[in-house]
Amino acid sequence: MKWSKSKISSLQTLIALSYSIVIVLMISIIGFTSYAFTTRTVEENTNDYVFQLVTQINYDIEYYLRNIENTVNTLKSTEDVKEYFKISDEEILMKETLSDKLNNFMVSRNDIVNIFLLRKDGNIIVNKGDYEFKPNVNYKNEEWYKNSITTDKMIISDSHIQNILIKRYKWVVSCGKRILDEETGEFLGVAVVDLNFNLINDMLNNLSLGEKGYMFIVDSEGNIIYHPQNELINSGIKDEDIDFILGSQDGYISTIENDRTKNYIVATSEYSGWKIVGTVYEDEVNKYKYITKQIFSIMIGLSLAVAILVSLIISRKFLHPIKDLLKGMNQFKNGNLDTIIQVKHGNEIGELADEFNDMTVEIKKLVEENKKTENSKRKYELKALQSQINPHFLYNTLDSIVWMAEAGINEDVVAMTSSLSKLFRISINRGSEFITIAQELEHIESYLKIQKLRYGSKIDYDIKVQEELLQYSIIKIIIQPIVENAIYHGIKTMQGPGFINIEVKDVNNKICIIVEDNGVGMEEEKCKQLLEDNSANETKKTGIGVRNVDQRIKLYYGEEYGIAIESEIFEGTIVTILLPKEKVEKEDSNEKK
Structure with missing residues (x-):
């Protein structure tokens, strides 16, 4: 059957109208793409900025620790300290003198808690003050002491409660260097400086990383050296994904915490092995993300509403015959091989219905032939299996x-x-x-x-x-x-x-x-x-x-x-x-x- 151009053009006109729907979809795609690109760009720029801050903090902490090492080197090179580690029986007067000199190293330094001179025979001198040593204190079992024996580098402990003096329960980081006999090279003891977190706290807290952003420090073993919410960490109320941090390279990495995206920005100190970690919550960095999202959502919603209205208008003109065609196809699919679709439209849909009717007649013939063939085939297959x-x-x-x-x-x-x-x-x-x-x-x-x-x-x-x-x-x-x-x-x-x-x-x-x-x-x-x-x-x-x-x-x-x-x-x-x-x-x- 041949169709006139005028009849065919009516369907083409309706198809042209449907392009409006495509336009709406394109607007939606562009909107979503623009939104995603914008927010991602802001996030990446913010993370790069925070990484620069973390890198600078890492440099400042390295400089600070090197300064502490210079202080320890100066301390161990003084003649009184050398003499103290060499004599077999130190005198009380010498202890008081040394305690006074140790105090001189702490002048105007609010970051140093105590300075200890630890001899290998168990004798201890601490800076002058109202201090009393714990009975049977055995600092030799501490990891930082054991590590100090084997290297000339300054050993930095993890964060711990001071455990040599009585009633002194401050959290400290111990920095120690071994002292050797200059003539024989024999190990004599360790000079130790206990640091509090005043200076580190000032460095880290002066930076703004959003309302809930913060920085913390972990060592190469995964021990937390410093954390602004240390009480929550120790009580188990809050935790950090330390294994994730240790297994990652320097830069920024993301994780999920309570349905919020949290970015870790990591920089590793070559001097101490510490990792300086900046923590930034994505929703705080991107303050206007949700407003932008709402605007895009409203725009897309309006576009969809217009699209639905257009589709309803179009459906009145040509969806009804399509539904008839679909109904007949479903009947045929469900086994009614005698289905004939009655669509009297002078356009492509009517032509499609005629072609479908011709097809059902041919398929019915093929199905009957296939039943006979398949029946024989199954019997032979089963016989082969048997x-x-x-x-x-x-x-x-x-x-x-x-x-x-x-x-x-x-x-x-x-x-x-x-x-x-x-x-x-x-x-x-x-x-x-x-x-x-x-x-x-x-x-x-x-x-x-x-x-x-x-x-x-x-x-x-x-x-x-x-x-x-x-x-x-x-x-x-x-x-x-x-x-x-x-x-x-x-x-x-x-x-x-x-x-x-x-x-x-x-x-x-x-x-x-x-x-x-x-x-x-x-x-x-x-x-x-x-x-x-x-x-x-x-x-x-x-x-x-x-x-x-x-x-x-x-x-x-x-x-x-x-x-x-x-x-x-x-x-x-x-x-x-x-x-x-x-x-x-x-x-x-x-x-x-």
């Missing part, structure tokens, strides 16, 4: 034969080999898909004899059959997968011996095969899964599989036949196979169906 031999069972059986032969158990070797031969002979059956019930029972008995020889008293079985049913024909190898499943998933894992009972009987003029075991059983949901058409639910150790047996039965005999499973945890499982009574041998029965 003919496969479980390699694990064959390997274990042959391994058992070898083991019994080596052990000289010849009777069992003959019995197992004979059973295996019968098992394969019936499985092959000259390519026939159907065997008698007698052959099927001979097949499963051979399989059970092999398993009995392998597992001994762990497995026992009994087979009962009504004699008049032995010559009836059934599809082959439908009992063995059920029994295999019972052994490996019901009996093998249970405590004590297992028993499998197989019974073949006539029920309402139908063949009923019952396989019952006293294994561990299973839940009702598991029973359903065994028969569901889902490859993920098929057991991997049962050869062909229970579901495949059920599918084969339904394919050859119809949906009214198949497998039913009843089970109870720790009580066992009953599998019932229902088949029609047929005496006629069937060869390639799939062609009849």
Whole structure:
């Protein structure tokens, strides 16, 4: 069917109107992009600025620590200090003199708490003051003392409570350098300066990092040297992501704290190994972020409102036939192959409906042909699956034969080999898909004899059959997968011996095969899964599989036949196979169906 240009142009006009929606979307995309770019640029510039501040603070602290080291070097080079570390028995007068001189080093220095001279024999001198040493003080166990013995560098401890003097509980950082005999190089002791945080606190608190921003210091081991909220840190109310900081390079890194983005800006001191960390909350740095976000949101909201209004106007003109087309497609999708769409519009939608109607006619033909092809294909695929031999069972059986032969158990070797031969002979059956019930029972008995020889008293079985049913024909190898499943998933894992009972009987003029075991059983949901058409639910150790047996039965005999499973945890499982009574041998029965 040909359509006039005037009719086609009407749809083109409507399509042109829809471009207004595209414009709104583009405005929204540009708005979001601009917003994201703006806020990110502000954040990066702020982080770069804070990094410069942190770097400067790092430099100032390095300079401060070097100054402390110079003070310690000056102290240890004085003659009185040298003499104190050399004499064997120091005099009280000398102690007082040295205490006075130590005080001279602390003049106008509010950052130095105490200065100690620690001899290796345990004698201590501290700057003059109302001080009393703790009894049995053993500073030699302190890490900073141990580290001082092995290097000429100044050792800086982590932040700790002063533990040499009584009733002096200040938080300090100890800076110590060893003193050696100038002639022999023998270790004599350590000169130690205890620092408070006055100067560091002044340096860090003079910077503004937002209302809640702050700086803190950690050493290379992750110990917090200084933190403005030290009480909260020590009480466990607040914490910092120290491992994250130690594992990161200098620069800025982000983390989440209580749903807020927190940026760490890190600079590492080459002199002390300390990391100076600036902490900035993103929402405080970007004070106008939320206002900008609200403006953009209002603009986008108005654009969306206009877009919806335009779409409603457009839908009145051409969405109704599209809905009819969609409705017909859904009917066709749900299986109604006779669907015909009645759309009488002289535009592309009407043409599309006609094409769809032509397509449904062709698809209906193809579906009918495909059903026949697929039915045959499935039968052949299932037949191929059914003919496969479980390699694990064959390997274990042959391994058992070898083991019994080596052990000289010849009777069992003959019995197992004979059973295996019968098992394969019936499985092959000259390519026939159907065997008698007698052959099927001979097949499963051979399989059970092999398993009995392998597992001994762990497995026992009994087979009962009504004699008049032995010559009836059934599809082959439908009992063995059920029994295999019972052994490996019901009996093998249970405590004590297992028993499998197989019974073949006539029920309402139908063949009923019952396989019952006293294994561990299973839940009702598991029973359903065994028969569901889902490859993920098929057991991997049962050869062909229970579901495949059920599918084969339904394919050859119809949906009214198949497998039913009843089970109870720790009580066992009953599998019932229902088949029609047929005496006629069937060869390639799939062609009849």
